[in-house]
Every structure is written in C-alpha cells, then in structure tokens.
Amino acid sequence: MKLLVFAAALVPFAHLIWRGFHGDLTADPLVEITNQTGLWTLRFIVITLAVTPIRRATGVNAIIRFRRMLGLFAFFYAMLHFLTYLVGDRFASLDFPDGFVAWSTLVNLLASIWEDVAKRPYITVGFIAFVSMIPLALTSTTGWIRRLGGRNWQRLHRLIYVTGIAGVVHYLWRVKADTLHPLIYGGIVAVLLGYRLALAFRKSRWQRQPLQAGA
C-alpha cells in the first residue's frame, strides 16, 4: 500500500518528464516547470495537512502511516521548484564575466538570490515556505523523533502551518490578476488549520471544565 502511494506521488514528476520529452512544456518550459512544481508542492502540503483531520473524521487511523511520506514529497517538489528557480531564473539571468565555471558565477548567483529574496515580497514568503520545510524533512526519521522526544518533535513539526500559509501567500502574490486558484488553496488551508484551532480551543475548555463544574 505504501508503495502504491509512493508511486502515485511520483506521477506528477513523471508526467513533467514525459511532457518534456514530447516538447509539450509550452514555449517557455522553465516557467512551466516552475509553475507545476510549485503547484504540486502546495498540493502535497495540503494533502499532508489533511491527513489528521481526515483520520479523525473517518476513524481510518491507518492513513497516518503515509503522512511522513506525503510530507517528504511536498519537500521533494519544493526542492524541484527551488532548483528550477535557481537555474532557470537566477542562473539564467546572470552575467558571466569569467565564463560559466568560475568563482564569480557562484558569488553572483548567491548575491542574486539574496537580492531577490530581500527585495520581492512574493519571493520572500516563498523562500520562508521553502526554508521552513528543511528542518521538518531533516527530522522526519524515527531516530529524530526519539532524540527530540515526541512532544518536542510535534511542536517543531507545527512549522508546517507556517509553510502552508507562506505557500499560499507566495502563490497569491505571484499571480497577475487571476487570484481564483490561490484563494481556493487559501480556503482549503484555512479550513485545515481552522480545524486544529477549533480542536485546541475545545481541548483547553475541556480541561477547564471540571473546575467550573465543581464551582
């Protein structure tokens, strides 16, 4: 079953490659790959965030087994997204005064990323979303859960809420006029996070309940 989910999560990636071989990635393939990998990152974040609510709502506890893999796939697509940006956008717009393979290329590349992240809000939030996933991916192993302790690990992994929000804002600020799809993703993320908020709220009331009852 796990293998099946794994294979399914690779389908968008395979599809991109297939389209690439067929010259079917629009007239500007790098932009298309950037868009598609970005979209799939957000989709996998949404799916990952949906696991717990669905588990609670349906009682199908088994799906928790896929959560780590789904989260890692979100990171996988985020990496592809970032790499495409790095190569197709930042690298491709550099000057190469000393040729491609030169120290100056690396320096200029890093400077160019930094400049973009510092200057353009939609890049800033996109970068935040990407960076926020790194510790989650690194500590996704069972070993790290043990090392951190379940409670701390869980606390750290709430960072995905930041990822989700930053991801939606990144998408929303990027589009030129058609905000429909970013808003839909925003709505879904809001529901998934709102569910957790409501749960936390209920829980804190629940804990106070005995006191009030005793009064």
Add this chain to the structure above:
Amino acid sequence: MLLRRHAPIPSSEITDKTAYLRRREFIQAAALTTVGVAAGALGTDEAAAQSWPRVKIPGTIEKSGWGKGEKLNEYQDIATYNNFYEFGTEKGDPAVNAHTLKPTPWKVKIEGLVNKPADYNLEDIVKPQALEERIYRLRCVERWSMVIPWVGFPLSTLLKRIEPKSTAKYVEFTTLLNPQQMPGQRRQVLEWPYVEGLRLDEAMHPLTILAVGLYGEYLPNQNGAPIRLVVPWKYGFKSIKSIVRIRLTDREPMNSWQLSAPDEYGFYSNVNPERDHPRWSQARERRIGEFLMRPTVIFNGYGDQVASLYTGMDLKRYY
C-alpha cells in the same frame, strides 16, 4: 396583527449578476481543484488538441526591412503561448479556447474626435491598404520575448483616412465584449472589455501597425483575430487584440492593466530595463527558445525611432 407586510427587498441586497456568476465560477473551480488535488490532475490544458484554421492571406505582401538578422520564433510557439485573458489566464488556454471567437463578419466602430466617424466592415478598413510584413520583437511584461513576422499596415494610414480633429490627443482601442465568444469574460479577472490607449503621436508613428496576420496567414483567433494593434517598443499588453472600437479623445484613456494594478502597469508601458516591475526585474528577458536571458534594451531596441517621442519625460515616473 397577523398580517405583516414584507418590506421590499432593497436593490442593494440583490446579488448582482457578475457577483453570482463569479461565485458559481468559484465553486466550479473549487470543485475542480479539489479533484485535481485528489486525483492528481493528469491531463493539462496544453495536452488538449490544438487545431485552428490556417488560411494564407491572398495577394502580395510586401517585405519590410524591419527585423533583419533576427531569428524568427516558430509559428507553433507564437500561436500557443498567449496572454489573452478573454480565453483563460494560462498561456495555453487561448489556443484551446479561442475557437469560439467569430472573426467574420467583423465591424470596427470609429468614433470620437474624428471628421469621419463610421461603423466600418473590416474589409473596408483592410482592402485599401497595402499589406506588408513587419518582423518585430515582442517583449512581454512577464520577461519573455519573441520575434514575430506580422502582416499588417501602419495605423497612421487608417487614422489619416478618418481625419482626427485638431483637439484629438489620444487614441483609445477596445476589444470585443462578448462572453459567448470570449468565455474568459464570464469571470471578472480584468475589467471587461479590454481597453488600451496611445498618445496620438505614438499612434501615428510609422512603427505602430494594425496586424491582420502572421507568417503570411490570417491571425489565429488566439493571437487577436481579425485585427490587432502591434506597438513594438511597448510591453506586449499594449498591443490590444480583436479590436472593435477605435475612439479619438482628448483625455488619456485608462487601460485595463492600469485599472487592475496602477502601481504595476502604467499608461505608457514603454519597454524599460531601468524600471522594474514591482514584483520582478525588467533588466533581462528570455527570448522564447533560449535558456540564458538576454539584457532588455530600452524601447525594446527601437529607441532610434521612438526615443524622440519622449524627450524630456521622466520615464520612471511615466512608466
């Protein structure tokens, strides 16, 4: 007091049509997105069949000297990578959706501060013109560019025929408004119909053309059939498509993109590597088909011809 009169519903509470159409669209798209998330949206728009009638323009088309030494972009790229929001906001949408547009018969209304206002049939506008091929660079505000062999004629020849009055200072162009033919107009992504404008001297400039074809064929619908503007030293969105009205006026027209985001898009929209779009740099562009981006040139490289139009103007302020 059993019978209570109902107060009439104030009109402010009745949902206006665009709002509920939008809402419906939103729900549909939401459902689609959900399905996409769940199932993994396999078939993309680009994969849909691309076919449209390709008709050669009869008669001779004069060659012009423009674009010597430029490598033309492929027809397929020009006809499938379009910003034409009237047919959808993805680049591949217009090629798939624009078959609903009916470019014949077509009328163009000419009005405003002119001596000869008229409702022209398209043929009456195009027939008297000697068509020529103009190979122009097209620079999109989104940082990509193409080289396109347009077929058309100078806008100035038409303007001279209709005789602008001396009070006319600007030309306003309007795209067809017809949600049946242009399904993208069912959603208020931009203020419909699409409107663009030029200063009269820009409109009279010999580089400014009305195009009816590309690669020797009539324009595919997705490229703005049957008649569109091409202003090569301005960002692509100034080159309005599927024109139904040309109005001479004494006031600077408000163009659609300026209306949508005034801090990002201005009236002039001259290609200018020095003036960044708030969300991206305009210093470079990707020529479609190339990997490395090339430096963008002021006025898209047509400065020798057009810079004098803007002498003394602060181009960063009047972007």
